Amino acid sequence: MSRPVPDEVILGLIKAKPTHGYELLECFRSRQQLGRIWTLSTSQLYAVLKRLEQAKAIRGRKISSSNAPPRIEYEVTPSGETQLFSWLYADDPSPSIHRIRVLFLSRIYIANLLGVSHRKIIDAQIIACESQKAKLESRLPNEISDIERLTINYVLSQLDAAVRWLKESDFYLRIIG
DSSP, X not given: OOOOOOHHHHHHHHHHSOEEHHHHHHHHHOTTTTTTTOOOOHHHXXXXXXXXXXXXXXXXXXXXXXXXXXXXXXXXXXXXXXHHHHHHTOSSOOOOHHHIIIIIHHHHHHHXXXXXXXXXXXXXXXXXXXXXXXXXXXXXXXXXOHHHHHHHHHHHHHHHHHHHHHHHSHHHXXXXX
C-alpha cells in the first residue's frame, strides 16, 4: 500500500482560499488545523505544489507586495476541482486504520472548510470498514494458524472500534440528528 499524499488536501485548502505556500504550510503546522493529521516539511509542500501545477490542477500567479518579496498565489483549476471532489466523495475509501486517521479526517476537515456535506464521506467510510470486516470474518473459520487468527481478530477489533467511532462522533450525530 502506498503512502498517503496530501495532494487533494492541498487542493481543498486552495479551493477554500487561493493562497501561497507559506500559508498552506501553516495549515499543516497548526494543531487546530491539519497539524495532528499530517507531518509535512516545506520541501514536501513545494514538491506537491509543483506536481499539482505540472498536472494543471492548480495555477500560480505572482503577487507583488511593497513590504515583502513577491509570492506565488495558487488557485484551483477546473480539472483540479474535479480531482478534489472525486477524492472527497470517493465511493471506496480504504478501511485501513492509518488511512482513516489521515485521509478520512482530512476529507472531513476539507468538507467543513468548503461548507459541503460530509454525510456521504462518513457513510462511504462506514461501508468500507463493514465490508472489510465481513471479508475478514468469512476467512476466520478457515484460518489454521494461531498467529493468523490472532492477527485477524486484532484487525476486526480495530474495525469495530472505527465503525463505532464513525457512528458516535459528533460530526456524524450533527449530520443525521
